Amino acid sequence: xxxxxxxxxxxxxxxxxxxxxxxxxxxxxxxxxxxxxxxxxxxxxxxxxxxxxxxxxxxxxxxxxxxxxxxxxxxxxxxxxxxxxxxxxxxxxxxxxxxxxxxxxxxxxxxxxxxxxxxxxxxxxxxxxxxxxxxxxxxxxxxx
Amino acid sequence: xxxxxxxxxxxxxxxxxxxxxxxxxxxxxxxxxxxxxxxxxxxxxxxxxxxxxxxxxxxxxxxxxxxxxxxxxxxxxxxxxxxxxxxxxxxxxxxxxxxxxxxxxxxxxxxxxxxxxxxxxxxxxxxxxxxxxxxxxxxxxxxxxxxxxxxxxxxxxxxxxxxxxxxxxxxxxxxxxxxxxxxxxxxxxxxxxxxxxxxxxxxxxxxxxxxxxxxxxxxxx
Ligand code: SF4
Ligand code: SF4
Numbered sequence: 490x491x492x493x494x495x496x497x498x499x500x501x502x503x504x505x506x507x508x509x510x511x512x513x514x515x516x517x518x519x520x521x522x523x524x525x526x527x528x529x530x531x532x533x534x535x536x537x538x539x540x541x542x543x544x545x546x547x548x549x550x551x552x553x554x555x556x557x558x559x560x561x562x563x564x565x566x567x568x569x570x571x572x573x574x575x576x577x578x579x580x581x582x583x584x585x586x587x588x589x590x591x592x593x594x595x596x597x598x599x600x601x602x603x604x605x606x607x608x609x610x611x612x613x614x615x616x617x618x619x620x621x622x623x624x625x626x627x628x629x630x631x632x633x
Numbered sequence: 634x635x636x637x638x639x640x641x642x643x644x645x646x647x648x649x650x651x652x653x654x655x656x657x658x659x660x661x662x663x664x665x666x667x668x669x670x671x672x673x674x675x676x677x678x679x680x681x682x683x684x685x686x687x688x689x690x691x692x693x694x695x696x697x698x699x700x701x702x703x704x705x706x707x708x709x710x711x712x713x714x715x716x717x718x719x720x721x722x723x724x725x726x727x728x729x730x731x732x733x734x735x736x737x738x739x740x741x742x743x744x745x746x747x748x749x750x751x752x753x754x755x756x757x758x759x760x761x762x763x764x765x766x767x768x769x770x771x772x773x774x775x776x777x778x779x780x781x782x783x784x785x786x787x788x789x790x791x792x793x794x795x796x797x798x799x800x801x802x803x804x805x806x807x808x809x810x811x812x813x814x815x816x817x818x819x820x821x822x823x824x825x826x827x828x829x830x831x832x833x834x835x836x837x838x839x840x841x842x843x844x845x846x847x848x849x850x851x852x853x854x
Contacts, residue, residue: 538676538680541677542680544684580642580677583642584682584684585685622688626686626687626689626690626691629690630691630692633690
C-alpha cells in the first residue's frame with residue numbers, strides 16, 4: 490500500500506516560529522514537505538475557528554507554533570494560543586476527532602533544528618494516526 | 634446580560650439526527666458577549682456538526698445566520714425566506730430567542746444549542762457570574778448595591794447566616810458571602826448604621842410567585 494502522506498498546516502508566529510522555519514531552511518535542515526506554513530503576526534492571533542476550518546477543509550493535523558513561554562513579542566499571545574488549542578482539543582473529542590491532530594509548540598527564532606525536529610515528529614505521529622476521518626467520510630459520501 | 638453555554642455536542646447531534654439541512658441561528662446580543670452564540674460560535678458549531686456528519690459519511694447542509702436580536706419579531710422575520718428550505722432550526726440564542734423562533738415558525742422544529750444560565754456580569758475575561766434574579770422589586774438601594782437574592786445562597790433578606798466565614802459563603806470557599814460584601818460596602822459608604830434595619834419579608838408576587846410576568850407600556854403599545 491502506498492504510504493499515507495498527511496497534510497499538515499502549521500500556523501507560525503512571525504517573530505519566532507516562522508523565523509525558526511526560515512533558519513531551518515538556511516541551515517539546510519530537512520523537514521517534511523507535508524507541512525504547509527501559514528505566517529501569523531502572533532500565535533495569539535490564531536483563532537479556534539482557523540484551526541477548525543483547516544481540519545474541516547481536509548488538513549490531517551494542525552500545529553500552532555509560537556515563541557517560547559515568556560518570550561512572546563506580544564507578551565502572552567502564546568499562552569492564549571495554548572488555551573485555545575486545549576479548548577479545541579476538547580471540542581474535537583466531543584465530535585469524535587482525535588485531539589492529537591492539533592498541537593501547540595513553542596520555539597525561539599534561532600531554533601531551526603527544533604522546528605525541523607518538531608515538524609518531522611508531528612508528521613510521523615499524524616501518519617500513524619491515519620487520514621483525518623472527515624476526509625475518509627467525505628470520500629465515501631462522494632462515491633455514494 | 635443573559636449568559637449561556639453550549640450544550641454537549643452529543644445532545645445537539647442527537648436532536649438533529651436525521652436532518653439533512655439545518656439553519657443555525659445565532660444572536661448578536663448577550664450570547665455574543667458571553668461567547669456562547671454569536672457569529673463566531675455559530676461558525677464553530679457549524680464546522681463541528683459538519684465534520685461530525687462527514688466522519689459518519691453523511692451529508693449535512695448547515696446554513697449559518699446571526700440575527701441582531703433573536704428575541705425580537707422584527708429580526709426573527711429575516712429567517713422567513715430560508716425556513717422552508719431546512720428540516721430544522723438550531724438556535725444559539727438564549728431560551729427567549731429559541732421561543733421567538735418557535736412562535737413565528739409553526740411547522741419547523743427549533744432546537745436549543747445552548748443552556749441558558751443566568752443574568753450576570755463579566756468578572757474578567759472568560760468569567761461570568763450571577764448578579765440578578767429579576768425579582769421585580771429591586772432592593773439594591775437597601776443593600777449597598779449587592780443583591781442578596783442572586784448572590785446569597787440562601788437568599789437571606791437579613792444576613793449573614795451562621796455559616797459566613799472570613800468573607801466566604803458556607804457552600805464553598807470560592808463563593809463570596811453576599812452579606813459580608815454588603816457589610817463591607819456599607820462601611821465604605823459610611824452607612825453601616827443602616828445594616829441593623831430589618832428588611833421586611835419579600836413579596837414574591839413580583840417575582841415568579843404570581844406566574845409568568847409581562848410588562849405592558851401603554852404609551853408604547
Ligand atoms: S434585588 Fe431583585 S431586581 Fe435587584 S438585583 Fe436582586 S434579584 Fe435583581
Ligand atoms: S454564608 Fe453568606 S452568602 Fe452564604 S448562605 Fe450564609 S449569608 Fe448567604
